Amino acid sequence: MNQTPKSNRLTLGIFGRTNVGKSSVLNYVAGQDVAITSAVPGTTTDVVEKPFELLPLGPVLFLDTAGVDDHSALGDQRLQRTRAAFERSDIALIITEPGVWGPYGKTF
Numbered sequence: 001m002n003q004t005p006k007s008n009r010l011t012l013g014i015f016g017r018t019n020v021g022k023s024s025v026l027n028y029v030a031g032q033d034v035a036i037t038s039a040v041p042g043t044t045t046d047v048v049e050k051p052f053e054l055l056p057l058g059p060v061l062f063l064d065t066a067g068v069d070d071h072s073a074l075g076d077q078r079l080q081r082t083r084a085a086f087e088r089s090d091i092a093l094i095i096t097e098p099g100v101w102g103p104y105g106k107t108f
């Protein structure tokens, strides 16, 4: 399973606003400290790729992304990377705050 090429893995992208817990979801599902998490919005600045075996699905590739509401100087470049990750994803997981569905939910 560890030898499965990335292209043959089910690709699951994690998307949402900054600081909603995207990286925490990845770490929880992977059972490892894969991505840095913190209370500072904009902690993840580039796509974090994590291949592992998720039973009963089999070999998967998770993509953790920067928040779609990142308006920093490099925000546009980060959004481009996030969009590319979205295009690569077989399944998009959109993480939100409970009860909050604002305009950023329509980004994609």
Ligand SMILES: Nc1nc2c(ncn2[C@@H]2O[C@H](COP(=O)(O)OP(=O)(O)OP(=O)(O)O)[C@@H](O)[C@H]2O)c(=O)[nH]1
Pocket (backbone or CB within 6 Å): 017, 018, 019, 020, 021, 022, 023, 024, 025, 036, 037, 038, 039, 040, 041, 042, 043, 044, 045, 065, 066, 067
């Ligand atoms: N209360 C609560 N806090 C959480 C939960 N999940 C994550 N957090 C906290 O929320 C903060 C942001 O978590 P991250 O996982 O870094 O969020 P992120 O969406 O990856 O953030 P960016 O990379 O900045 O876009 C951290 O302080 C986490 O400890 C949760 O389920 N409940």
Ligand SMILES: [Mg+2]
Pocket (backbone or CB within 6 Å): 022, 023, 024, 035, 036, 037, 043, 044, 064, 065
């Ligand atoms: Mg993050």
